[in-house]
Structure formats: structure tokens, C-alpha cells
Amino acid sequence: MLDPKKLEEIAKQISDAVPPGVKNMAEEAESKIKQVLQSQLSKLDLVTREEFDVQTQVLIRTREKLEALEARLAALETPDNKDA
Incomplete structure (x- = not known):
């Protein structure tokens, strides 16, 4: 099983390795798409x-x-109903 802390560490390392210009471009693209x-x-x-x-x-x-x-109507329609 993968350790969540290890995955977070790997994700942070990858994020840190991405150049700032690429990060800004991705944020701008996300904003425009939204x-x-x-x-x-x-x-x-x-x-x-x-x-x-x-x-x-x-x-x-x-x-x-x-x-x-519907239940009331069905009760009123029964032949043994003396009120009808």
C-alpha cells in the first residue's frame, strides 16, 4: 500500500521542480477556462x-x-361502503 505522506512528498517535489512560468501559465489557463x-x-x-x-x-x-x-377514492368505490 502506498503511504499518503510519501505521495504528498513526491507531489511537492514535482511541483517544486516545475518552472514558475509554467505554473503561472497553468493558473492563467485555469482561470480563463473557468x-x-x-x-x-x-x-x-x-x-x-x-x-x-x-x-x-x-x-x-x-x-x-x-x-x-387515491386510497380514499378506492375506499369510497368499494361495494361494501355503506356511505355511497
């Missing part, structure tokens, strides 16, 4: 996680009410 992704995602018709979670809860409550109403 900007482009955010720009493109903002053009999509998406909902926030909060909105999604709220709608999920509404759907759960609606399903529960529907199931209760």
Missing part, C-alpha cells in the same frame, strides 16, 4: 440547486397527497 465555462453555463436555462431541492420537496408532498386521495 471564465468561459461560467459564461457558457449562464446562457443555459438551468435552475439553482436550492430551487431544485425546493421543487423536489414540493413533488414529494404532491405525491403523498395524491396517494392519500
